Amino acid sequence: MISPTPTANRSVHHSGRSRxxxxxRRTRSMSTTLTPLDFVLLGLYLAGTLGVGLWIGxxxxxxxxxxxxxxxxxxxxxxxxxxxxxxGGPDIIGVGGAxxxxxxxxxxxxxxxxxxxxxxGALVFIPFFWRMGVATIPEYLEKRFDVRVRTALSICxxxxxxxNLGVMLLASARMxxxxxxxxxxxxxxxxxxxxxxxxxxxxxxxxxxxxxxxxTVMIAGCLGxxxxxxxxxxxxxAFWEQLEPAQKALVLPxxxxxxxxxxxxxxxxxxxxxxxxxxxxxxxxxxxLGAKSAFQAQAAYVWGALLKSLIPVIIVGPGLVAVLLYPExxxxxxxxxxLVAGLLPAGLRGIFLAAFLAALMSSVDSYLNSASTLVxxxxxxxxxxxxxxxxxxxxxxxxxxxxxxxxxxxxxxxxARLDEGIYTIFQTLMSFFxxxxxxxxxxxxxxxxxxxxxxxxxxxxxxxxxxSQFLLNNxxxxxxxxLRPLFQIDEPFxxxxxxxxxVAGGLLVxxxxxxxxxxxxxxxxxxxx
Amino acid sequence: xxxxxxxxxxxxxRNAMATVPLSLVRWVFLAIxxxxxxxxxxxxIGDDDENRNPQQTRLLRIGAALALVLQIVIxxxx
Numbered sequence: 001m002i003s004p005t006p007t008a009n010r011s012v013h014h015s016g017r018s019r020x021x022x023x024x025r026r027t028r029s030m031s032t033t034l035t036p037l038d039f040v041l042l043g044l045y046l047a048g049t050l051g052v053g054l055w056i057g058x059x060x061x062x063x064x065x066x067x068x069x070x071x072x073x074x075x076x077x078x079x080x081x082x083x084x085x086x087x088g089g090p091d092i093i094g095v096g097g098a099x100x101x102x103x104x105x106x107x108x109x110x111x112x113x114x115x116x117x118x119x120x121g122a123l124v125f126i127p128f129f130w131r132m133g134v135a136t137i138p139e140y141l142e143k144r145f146d147v148r149v150r151t152a153l154s155i156c157x158x159x160x161x162x163x164n165l166g167v168m169l170l171a172s173a174r175m176x177x178x179x180x181x182x183x184x185x186x187x188x189x190x191x192x193x194x195x196x197x198x199x200x201x202x203x204x205x206x207x208x209x210x211x212x213x214x215x216t217v218m219i220a221g222c223l224g225x226x227x228x229x230x231x232x233x234x235x236x237x238a239f240w241e242q243l244e245p246a247q248k249a250l251v252l253p254x255x256x257x258x259x260x261x262x263x264x265x266x267x268x269x270x271x272x273x274x275x276x277x278x279x280x281x282x283x284x285x286x287x288x289l290g291a292k293s294a295f296q297a298q299a300a301y302v303w304g305a306l307l308k309s310l311i312p313v314i315i316v317g318p319g320l321v322a323v324l325l326y327p328e329x330x331x332x333x334x335x336x337x338x339l340v341a342g343l344l345p346a347g348l349r350g351i352f353l354a355a356f357l358a359a360l361m362s363s364v365d366s367y368l369n370s371a372s373t374l375v376x377x378x379x380x381x382x383x384x385x386x387x388x389x390x391x392x393x394x395x396x397x398x399x400x401x402x403x404x405x406x407x408x409x410x411x412x413x414x415x416a417r418l419d420e421g422i423y424t425i426f427q428t429l430m431s432f433f434x435x436x437x438x439x440x441x442x443x444x445x446x447x448x449x450x451x452x453x454x455x456x457x458x459x460x461x462x463x464x465x466x467x468s469q470f471l472l473n474n475x476x477x478x479x480x481x482x483l484r485p486l487f488q489i490d491e492p493f494x495x496x497x498x499x500x501x502x503v504a505g506g507l508l509v510x511x512x513x514x515x516x517x518x519x520x521x522x523x524x525x526x527x528x529x
Numbered sequence: 530x531x532x533x534x535x536x537x538x539x540x541x542x543r544n545a546m547a548t549v550p551l552s553l554v555r556w557v558f559l560a561i562x563x564x565x566x567x568x569x570x571x572x573x574i575g576d577d578d579e580n581r582n583p584q585q586t587r588l589l590r591i592g593a594a595l596a597l598v599l600q601i602v603i604x605x606x607x
Contacts, residue, residue: 123569251554484532486535
């Protein structure tokens with residue numbers, strides 16, 4: 001989701017939704033307030049997570065065990081994993097900061113920006129993909145269209161995930177570095193080794209079950225901060241009455257000076273980015289493909305949607321509490337760390353930090369596992385070794401995951417030295433192809449007349465559109481061309497997705513109608529009835 | 530700084546959207562979960578699954594409806 005704040009740096013949420021966040025000295029106060037008890041609790045949490053992940057790894061025997069948890073995963077674990085994967089460590093800080101700056105409107109990203117798409121996904125798309133028996137979304141697209149569409153989509157996802165792994169690792173390491181006072185390189189290595197160890201050994205099952213623990217810890221930690229903040233303010237009613245009306249508003253006008261005009265929220269987020277994320281993002285959909293049954297996959301999404309309703313309360317709420325308790329903060333992203341340092345006693349600070357680490361680990365492990373699935377199924381098994389058996393696929397999965405861990409370490413270290421512009425470009429990759437990818441997926445599942453050539457032309461055309469819009473909004477490019485920026489808000493990712501979707505959809509329909517229809521035997525099983 | 534036809538299109542859309550009353554937009558935000566709720570309560574779930582237990586279908590419907598009711602309450606109150 002995108003909740004860009006006018007800060008210099010930003011992090012992009014996994015769904016392509018960037019939330020304001022910058023990496024200055026905001027957490028210095030926290031690093032000096034940690035006690036040995038906090039570190040003991042943190043150590044216990046990390047050891048427990050690693051232990052669970054490695055223990056699950058003992059039962060992994062085949063590629064299907066590794067990539068899809070042996071299709072034995074229960075709904076309650078998958079649902080919590082969906083939520084944990086969606087909320088990264090930087091998001092906790094960034095969303096709290098965005099709420100501090102812009103009020104409740106940022107909660108749209110978890111409410112209208114998640115719940116409707118999750119319910120539609122649960123009742124329509126997820127059971128359909130589950131019954132198809134595919135391991136990846138691009139695999140479905142080959143069954144529906146052809147190998148060109150599968151490869152184009154898969155390569156986009158792989159490039160994005162590979163870059164984003166480095167971005168997530170670097171973002172996490174920078175925050176850890178601030179929290180613990182360790183060197184950035186040490187933090188990058190520590191996170192990568194810890195997460196890599198259980199992901200390589202345990203695959204998707206380890207990711208899902210550790211995510212479940214991480215989701216619990218994350219909710220408990222953030223809830224603790226909120227409750228203590230509300231107590232400090234005299235209770236929920238006193239808190240609510242002290243907020244300004246503008247801080248409580250969910251729907252903001254088109255000319256708002258925040259990055260959340262209703263047009264972007266409704267058309268860009270709710271109608272495009274959110275469905276693209278919950279129905280088409282491999283890192284999200286993959287865990288539901290590992291469910292025991294179609295019902296369990298559906299129930300996981302519904303359970304996740306219920307949990308999602310709670311998330312803004314525990315993440316946005318503290319940002320609003322901070323507005324009242326600390327109205328003079330120099331940076332909005334200081335809000336959450338300031339609350340932790342100011343309100344939580346020793347021990348509880350350790351639990352919050354465990355929650356923060358939980359959030360960042362749950363995102364990195366999911367992207368590691370899903371990126372390796374895309375490489376293993378869409379590249380290795382499709383082009384290199386179509387006859388690879390279940391054991392060979394397990395070895396491939398573990399090897400690719402190990403390579404991705406090494407890649408993400410190298411990527412994070414290189415990005416740490418690059419200028420901020422390149423770092424930000426990597427982060428925006430996902431918002432470029434989400435709209436076009438959704439157009440292809442919707443046409444594939446809902447419209448029998450859509451053809452492979454139409455899908456490919458539509459996807460590539462949509463991609464060219466979003467990248468062109470990004471360039472025409474870039475200050476350097478605009479100055480060079482003598483043009484004013486294309487959009488009037490600071491970070492118009494929501495608008496890129498709208499135009500990408502519309503152009504891709506228009507091209508897809510036009511080219512499909514001009515090309516020969518796909519045979520009925522192909523569409524009869526791959527289009528929803 | 531000059532403009533292109535793309536800027537003109539964008540400005541026209543932006544100006545048109547700015548004329549939509551915010552009260553109407555709030556209703557649209559409320560209508561999305563409301564319409565979905567009606568659909569969830571009336572749609573056929575799991576009809577193509579021979580192994581599907583009717584109790585499971587009922588649970589899915591209740592869970593989905595509850596999630597949407599929460600959205601309706603949230604967007605109705607805020």
